[in-house]
Amino acid sequence: MQFRLDNLTRQFGSQKAVDSVSIEIPTGQMVGVIGRSGAGKSTLLRMINRLVDPTSGSIRFGDVEISTLRGAALRNWQRDCAMIFQQFNLVPRLDVLTNVLLGRLNHRSTALSMLNIFSREERLMAIAALERLGIEQTALQAAGTLSGGQQQRVAIARALMQSPKMVLADEPIASLDPLNAKIVMDALRDINEREGITVITNLHTLDTARNYCERIIGMARGRVVFDGAPSELTADAVHEIYGADRHGAGIDETMTSTSINIAHQDNDAARKIPSPGLRPLAAAEA
Template sequence: MLTIEALTRRFGRNTAVDSVSLSVDRPAMIGIIGRSGAGKSTLLRMMNRLTDATSGQIVFEGRDVTALKGAGKRAWQSQCAMIFQQFNLVPRMDVVSNVLHGTLNRRPVLATMFNLYPDADIHRAIGILDRLGIAEHAPKRAEALSGGQQQRVAIARALMQDPRIILADEPIASLDPMNAQIVMDALRRIHEEDGRTVIANLHTLDTARRYCDRVVGMLHGRVVFDGTPEQLTTGVARDIYGADASFTEDSTSTAIETLDRGTVRALREAEAAV
């Protein structure tokens, strides 16, 4: 289905993603974890072709995605939808129009400029919003909604593309726990009910364990773990987050200061789980 072979991205002298190889042979919900700067977001952006690879290859059902240009590239970005941490909605535009933007890649430019959409697309957009529990907000401006509601609008926009793959870059990082659960429940349901592959960058081990069938750990641009949530032990978490093997809850403040908050939280979650 999807094969990533030795995918690499360099920015000057810095290597953000270093020879990553992954294979997805059937629809799955996959979580990518790692400390800040591990290369998670760059990897997803390369998969969607928002960022070009320096070297390596992405192959989807026998087609070389990294070689696509123009209309072929846009068609791939419809098949491989992207959801962002900051939603990327048009704040002053109504919710249903934001969702309809998921059809832009296959619509005439003039129709888009005048915000003209077929009735069938409008009904479909409202149906998707209803599925996500926010149909009543369809006529409101996107900026009037809460963060969790805006993220569900972003998910609806992605579904409007009818994608084979959904990429979610830290989709719950800016949300409170209740809204984070609603968003993750929605993504899991979309995977199970629609048979779509969902690949999400996640900032907590608990979320990856709860929602994902497979977890990929990255460190310094490389994949250092690829397995099931049950295989994500404390020792593995230390490898992924690059912590010293002696790290414990009572570690000195000096040791803690060398790690970002997400890393410390992830390690403590791992220790609490065993």
């Protein structure tokens, strides 16, 4: 289904955090949103998920007007539009498996949710999601005991449990080291490519956007100032987005959290770093 924003605006007092954004995203694209802090990236994603209401404008998914949804219809949208946060948003004292199972809450009755009763099929689905992300061995650990990279993978597994039509990721690798950043971005790309799910992710590094996203949207002062393929992200476009000079001074694409993933690296040691086996959820369940 076509996803469309028309003149989407969010105003806080006299300041417009997002200012008249209009974009169309076909199903199955992996889109990176880049820009300086305060450019409006996070507010944009939160409006799409309806964690923040638009001041004006329209959000449409197919024939559904998302910006006016209320009650059960809004909860269904937030189920279909999974959100992954920079700070993971797990429940630290609960074990990993239960945290993943919480992704099923909007698929279940209120009574079952209150009683914390999950079916055998749901538990198998959660284990399969953890296996897909290479962290099934952590299933019975308290989520708060895991590393940041492991916690973010748990958050992705929880999002998979929602059976989403779209995944939003708000700075998912901002606090991770290079290897864990690569693992998390590999997982998001795998979801996009294997399931054909639209992924929109806010990113703070240019190399990550270039390496993983087929489309890049650049924001500055709440507005979209660039929208194109990675190959079109020229020095002039970088200047428009970040306010650097025309040669991109101040934006060093080699010193980034995902530099380990540069396609033509020659470092033998880097080649030996294992990545988790990312498998389609259906295959993991088999």
